[in-house]
Amino acid sequence: MAQVKYSKEHEWIRVEGDIGVVGISDYAQQQLGDVVYVELPAIGKKVTKGGEAAVVESVKAASEVYAPVAGEVVAVNDQLTANPALINSSPQGDGWFLKLKLANKGELGDLMDEAAYAKFVAGLS
Amino acid sequence: MDKSRGRTGRTTAGGAAAEIRTESGHRGLQFEEPLIFEQGAEGRGGVDLPPAPKVAERLGGVRRKGPIGLPGLSEPQVIRHYTRLSQKNYAIDSGVYPLGSCTMKHNPRLNEKMARLPGFADLHPLQPMQTVQGALELIDRLAHWLKTLTGMPAVALSPGAGAHGEFCGMVTIRAALAARGETRRRVLVPESAHGTNPATAAACGFEVDSIPADARGRVDLAAFKAKLGPDIAAIMLTNPNTCGLFESDIVKIAEEIHRIGAYFYCDGANFNAIVGRVRPADLGIDAMHINLHKTFSTPHGGGGPGSGPVVLSAALAPYAPLPYIVHGADGFRLVETKEGKAQPFGRLKTFHGQMGMFIRALTYMLSHGADCLRAASGDAVLNANYVLARLKDVMTPAFDGTCMHEALFDDGFLKDTGVSTLDFAKAMIDEGFHPMTMYFPLVVHGALLIEPTESESKDALDVFIASLRSLAARAKAGEAEFFHAAPRLTPRRRLDETRAARQPVLRWRPPAPASQAAE
Numbered sequence: 001m002a003q004v005k006y007s008k009e010h011e012w013i014r015v016e017g018d019i020g021v022v023g024i025s026d027y028a029q030q031q032l033g034d035v036v037y038v039e040l041p042a043i044g045k046k047v048t049k050g051g052e053a054a055v056v057e058s059v060k061a062a063s064e065v066y067a068p069v070a071g072e073v074v075a076v077n078d079q080l081t082a083n084p085a086l087i088n089s090s091p092q093g094d095g096w097f098l099k100l101k102l103a104n105k106g107e108l109g110d111l112m113d114e115a116a117y118a119k120f121v122a123g124l125s
Numbered sequence: 126m127d128k129s130r131g132r133t134g135r136t137t138a139g140g141a142a143a144e145i146r147t148e149s150g151h152r153g154l155q156f157e158e159p160l161i162f163e164q165g166a167e168g169r170g171g172v173d174l175p176p177a178p179k180v181a182e183r184l185g186g187v188r189r190k191g192p193i194g195l196p197g198l199s200e201p202q203v204i205r206h207y208t209r210l211s212q213k214n215y216a217i218d219s220g221v222y223p224l225g226s227c228t229m230k231h232n233p234r235l236n237e238k239m240a241r242l243p244g245f246a247d248l249h250p251l252q253p254m255q256t257v258q259g260a261l262e263l264i265d266r267l268a269h270w271l272k273t274l275t276g277m278p279a280v281a282l283s284p285g286a287g288a289h290g291e292f293c294g295m296v297t298i299r300a301a302l303a304a305r306g307e308t309r310r311r312v313l314v315p316e317s318a319h320g321t322n323p324a325t326a327a328a329c330g331f332e333v334d335s336i337p338a339d340a341r342g343r344v345d346l347a348a349f350k351a352k353l354g355p356d357i358a359a360i361m362l363t364n365p366n367t368c369g370l371f372e373s374d375i376v377k378i379a380e381e382i383h384r385i386g387a388y389f390y391c392d393g394a395n396f397n398a399i400v401g402r403v404r405p406a407d408l409g410i411d412a413m414h415i416n417l418h419k420t421f422s423t424p425h426g427g428g429g430p431g432s433g434p435v436v437l438s439a440a441l442a443p444y445a446p447l448p449y450i451v452h453g454a455d456g457f458r459l460v461e462t463k464e465g466k467a468q469p470f471g472r473l474k475t476f477h478g479q480m481g482m483f484i485r486a487l488t489y490m491l492s493h494g495a496d497c498l499r500a501a502s503g504d505a506v507l508n509a510n511y512v513l514a515r516l517k518d519v520m521t522p523a524f525d526g527t528c529m530h531e532a533l534f535d536d537g538f539l540k541d542t543g544v545s546t547l548d549f550a551k552a553m554i555d556e557g558f559h560p561m562t563m564y565f566p567l568v569v570h571g572a573l574l575i576e577p578t579e580s581e582s583k584d585a586l587d588v589f590i591a592s593l594r595s596l597a598a599r600a601k602a603g604e605a606e607f608f609h610a611a612p613r614l615t616p617r618r619r620l621d622e623t624r625a626a627r628q629p630v631l632r633w634r635p636p637a638p639a640s641q642a643a644e
Contacts, residue, residue, distance in 0.1 A: 036626035059622045060547075060564045084627065 004092070005108055006117035007068040009050075012092060013100075015108065019074065023096040024056065024065060024087065027121045032058040035084040040076040040098060047071060047100070049107055054097050056087065069107040071100035155616060158209040162196050162633045169197030194635065213616055215559045217426075221581055221589050223512075225531045225562035225574025226319070226367060228397050228419035229426060230505075235492055236422060236485035245484050250476040254458060260480065261457035265450045267487045271415060271434055274498070275393075276406030279442035281449070283478040286431030287394050290414025291325035291361070293435045293446060293473055297412060298359050298388045299329060300444040300470040309358035309387065315344045316568050317366035319392050331358055338568050342368035342524040342533075349378060353385050363392035364408075365399065367566040368524060369509065369531035369574070379409025388412065388441065396420045397578075398506055398530035401499025411438040417479075421486035432482035447472045504579035505530040508586060512575055515590045519597040523569040530578075536571025538597060543605035546571040549596060551619060552611040556592040 004014045010028035013020040029035065039055035047053045047067035054065040076098045080086055087095040102108075112120060150157030182188070198206075215222070222229035240246065248260055268280045281297075284290040295312075302309055312326035315336040323333040334352055339345040344362065360382050364372045372378070382389050391405055393413040397420040405413050417432040418425035425431050437445055447469045448461045459477065463469055490498065506529055513522060513532035521537035536546045550560035550573075562574040577586055599607060612618065 034623035034626075036623060059626060061567060063567075 005068065005111035005113060007066065007111055008120065009066045011066060011068045013068045013111065015102070018102050018105070020069065020071065020100045020102050021096050022053065022068060022098050022100055024091055025117070026091045029088050029091045032056065032063070033060045034058055035087040038080040038084050038087070040080065041073045043073055043076065045073045047073065065097060067100065068111055069100070070103040072103070073098050074101045075099040156209045157616070158206065160633055161198070161206050164202060164206065165196035165198035167192065167197050169199065171198065171200035171203065220557060220559065221577070221585055222559045223561045223575045223577050223589070224559060225576040226565065227426070227562065228576060228578060230422055230578040231580035232422055232424045233489060233492070236488045239488040240481050240484045245480070255456070258456050261450055261459060263487060264477070264483055265452060265457055267483050268450065270487065270490045271436055274400060274404070275413065275436045276404030277436035278439050279437040279445050281435045281437065281445045282483070283446060283448070283472065283474045284414065284433040284435055285474060285479065286418070287414055287416045287433045288321045288325060289473065290433030290435045291321055291392065292328065294390050294412035294414060295325055295329040295359070296470050297437060297441050297444045298390065300468065301388065301441055302358060304444070304468060309356050311356050312358055313349065313352055313360040315362055317342060317344065317368055317566065318361055318363040319367055319394060322361040322363065322392055326361060342370050343372055344374060344378065346374050346377065350381060353381060355385065357385060357387045359388040359390050361390045361392065363395060365395045365529040368569065369528040369533050370524065371529055375408050383409065394419060395530060398502055400502040401495065402502055405436065406438065411441050412436070417482050417486040422489040423482040423485040430479050430482065432479040432486070443468050444470050446470055448477055501579045508577040508579060508581055509575070511586060512577055512590060516593055519594050523572065531574055531576035533569060534573040535569045536573070539571065539600055542600045542603070544600040544608045546573055548608035548611065549573070549600065552596050552608050553592065554612040555614045556596070558589060558592065
């Protein structure tokens with residue numbers, strides 16, 4: 001079963017083998033409001049843990065999406081370019097951003113699981 | 126109850142106005158104005174031109190084949206169109222404009238009068254130098270005032286506005302590092318800095334390293350110290366910062382940044398809060414831009430252009446861009462090429478900067494004098510603190526204590542009301558005010574940033590405050606629907622911002638002919 005982990009910057013990563021699917025959490029999309037634009041990285045780009053992986057822009061603000069772990073971008077969700085609303089309607093499903101080939105699986109240990117993230121978010125409001 | 130002015134809330138038009146239907150679409154003096162392309166008819170015109178003389182055809186294959194499709198309008202139609210559009214605009218000339226971080230202060234009419242003097246207005250930038258001595262003296266005098274007010278030895282006047290000034294400062298820093306044979310790659314930018322700061326650093330090829338704000342809304346000093354290292358080129362800090370707070374550790378930050386051989390860039394967009402009170406040189410700053418269109422009352426927000434001179438420390442002065450003015454035996458002279466020991470990094474504009482803004486800014490300085498420039502910064506801070514003090518029991522200040530020139534609130538007071546910062550701002554439009562800056566700075570949840578400027582009287586602020594108090598009370602009383610429907614009294618109701626951003630319509634297209642439409 002694929003495990004989903006969360007960063008403090010509100011990205012999620014779902015790991016399947018040595019590939020991680022990355023997106024932003026439901027809390028993040030709620031905070032951003034309607035997403036109107038997404039900038040995705042080039043395939044093959046190497047990202048560091050906590051480094052900028054994508055940019056998301058809503059009616060309220062533009063913000064970076066950080067890579068929760070280091071890796072190489074092996075796929076991006078091209079559907080988001082034409083239909084950024086997917087991030088609002090399905091942040092952890094069709095609204096995924098990119099797939100990373102993980103550089104170091106050990107980094108996943110620094111992230112929160114579902115329960116820990118829920119607790120973290122509850123403490124923010 | 127707010128009785129400061131003996132005003133009671135008036136329901137002049139109220140919600141009913143939205144329901145009154147008129148045949149013309151006009152609502153009294155609020156005109157419904159179609160696009161200019163939707164008016165007029167082909168062949169109509171305001172001037173009677175003779176038929177064009179026959180000339181030899183030299184256009185070849187690029188000759189236009191169909192009509193260009195411009196609307197034909199008479200002169201009064203054109204004048205009415207643009208007058209009506211201007212009436213839909215909200216400007217500092219029509220009311221309180223509390224847009225935080227933007228300093229929408231009054232633009233004195235004396236500035237305009239001086240800028241229109243033919244001796245300035247009719248100059249050409251390529252005129253011989255001996256025929257423009259007055260203009261050069263004016264630029265030199267402005268430079269003197271800027272250097273005196275900041276305590277800095279040099280100023281680059283050509284940057285076109287704030288972000289251009291940041292670019293100028295950071296390129297100067299890069300040039301100074303290059304002259305030392307160093308290529309440092311990282312620039313520290315606190316979260317409480319202006320959003321253009323990280324953008325500028327990135328545009329100049331640096332890597333941006335963010336420093337978190339502490340619980341007081343200021344730079345987290347420990348986090349800052351932890352980031353110091355030999356690869357740091359500079360820090361870009363805004364003071365007073367975007368939370369409207371003075372960075373109280375700024376001298377310590379300057380010492381630390383200099384200790385590692387890096388430079389200190391300060392975003393001076395908020396200089397209007399400290400003019401005549403703090404000299405940036407005394408804080409250890411190496412480069413700072415000054416928005417003439419904020420601090421020194423030149424127009425902006427559509428009426429610009431902006432102007433963003435950059436003052437430089439002795440360490441950076443040799444790398445200042447061209448051109449600059451020197452005064453010698455033959456009068457004033459514009460230096461346009463490298464001379465002497467100077468190592469200019471290049472130039473930023475074709476000509477010499479925003480001359481019209483230099484005239485207005487110097488007029489503001491000379492008409493106020495040193496004493497009243499100091500009084501203006503004091504009044505700007507006093508006004509912001511008056512707003513903060515009068516609203517803090519019904520809204521939630523983002524930070525404890527007093528503020529500088531802008532009062533910052535978070536959306537805590539709207540919690541569980543179903544009203545968002547956006548809804549609250551829209552309701553302010555019905556109250557006749559331009560909304561405050563919202564959702565910025567990002568470090569504060571649902572931020573509402575109010576900058577009244579020194580231009581507003583206590584009477585004007587009391588009306589503004591009474592409106593906000595009344596809105597805050599309505600939000601708490603559970604009138605969420607009222608807010609969701611706002612604005613009601615504007616030419617257009619709430620716009621679909623999401624659709625506008627996702628599917629922008631960037632140009633008008635003629636409607637399809639009736640025959641096609643029927644198909």
